[in-house]
Amino acid sequence: MTTEETGPHGAIIADTPDTAAGGEDGVIVELRGAGKSYGNIRALHGVDLKVRPGQVSCVLGDNGAGKSTLIKIISGLHRHTEGDFLVDDTPVRFSTPREALDKGIATVYQDLAVVPLMPVWRNFFLGSEMTKGPWPIRRLDIERMKKTADHELREMGIVLDDLEQPIGTLSGGQRQCVAIARAVYFGARVLILDEPTAALGVKQSGVVLKYVAAARDRGLGVIFITHNPHHAYMVGDHFSVLRLGTMELSAPRDRITLEELTNHMAGGAELAALKHELSQVRGVDTEALPEEGDLTAATTGEGTS
Numbered sequence: 001m002t003t004e005e006t007g008p009h010g011a012i013i014a015d016t017p018d019t020a021a022g023g024e025d026g027v028i029v030e031l032r033g034a035g036k037s038y039g040n041i042r043a044l045h046g047v048d049l050k051v052r053p054g055q056v057s058c059v060l061g062d063n064g065a066g067k068s069t070l071i072k073i074i075s076g077l078h079r080h081t082e083g084d085f086l087v088d089d090t091p092v093r094f095s096t097p098r099e100a101l102d103k104g105i106a107t108v109y110q111d112l113a114v115v116p117l118m119p120v121w122r123n124f125f126l127g128s129e130m131t132k133g134p135w136p137i138r139r140l141d142i143e144r145m146k147k148t149a150d151h152e153l154r155e156m157g158i159v160l161d162d163l164e165q166p167i168g169t170l171s172g173g174q175r176q177c178v179a180i181a182r183a184v185y186f187g188a189r190v191l192i193l194d195e196p197t198a199a200l201g202v203k204q205s206g207v208v209l210k211y212v213a214a215a216r217d218r219g220l221g222v223i224f225i226t227h228n229p230h231h232a233y234m235v236g237d238h239f240s241v242l243r244l245g246t247m248e249l250s251a252p253r254d255r256i257t258l259e260e261l262t263n264h265m266a267g268g269a270e271l272a273a274l275k276h277e278l279s280q281v282r283g284v285d286t287e288a289l290p291e292e293g294d295l296t297a298a299t300t301g302e303g304t305s
């Protein structure tokens, strides 16, 4: 099913055609006109989103656009205050992240909940340790946990020299990758990644994007939150741009180019106004500022996320 209409800023609002099997129409998670108010602050309003297995849905937006609010609703941290939230075509209202997890919705937060001094394998099983032996002599099944963690990381193509090393000694990118592999192992169907590349350099971002693609290829539906249209476009099947709590663009990959997406993120009109303003200020060479069409070049740097 492909639906299409014009959004508030004349942007494309179109659905991604189905490519994978699942529930009816293949959709695992769906938001219909969903929103959230904190008291009288309306953080999110009228958001539509569909997450399907084997697809990456990117959610972009500037600071304060409502990205975290959106994932808090889906991950069970906050309840929506308007519209509908459905999992497998059934309306849900989670009270805790545990309930979301039970439905297969796993979230990798940016400040990863890891214990830095514990070994990699121990963090892999944190909170869900394998045990052996009957009660009351039940104890941790260390060998099995090490073996399983090693196998699972390799399955995802993540090769670490030593799983005994404290997870705190891994790079930020490697830690994100371990968290992704962990979510896959514990049966996630939907993986939410909150700005996984925001604090990373170019090379490490590339590595994380590779595992985002690996999770997608294993049939997970991925919600990828980012500021960076370049990162989004490398792996995304669908793009939603939030601005001031509303969705100003929603388009499948074949309906939008990287340039258009970048332009939306940078706010082409706002940039033109800024350029005009700066031209009034002495000493600023506005000729050196990018034209609207050059925005790709203007936002390629690492600091954009």
Ligand SMILES: Nc1ncnc2c1ncn2[C@@H]1O[C@H](COP(=O)(O)OP(=O)(O)OP(=O)(O)O)[C@@H](O)[C@H]1O
Pocket: 038, 041, 042, 043, 061, 062, 063, 064, 065, 066, 067, 068, 069, 070
């Ligand atoms: N607990 C809260 N109470 C009141 N207002 C909130 C709360 N959480 C978020 N907001 C407001 O909701 C709006 C959206 O915030 P949100 O954190 O979802 O944005 P964001 O897109 O994640 O931004 P960033 O890129 O800075 O992380 C902001 O105006 C913010 O101030």
Ligand SMILES: [Mg+2]
Pocket: 067, 068, 069
């Ligand atoms: Mg946020």
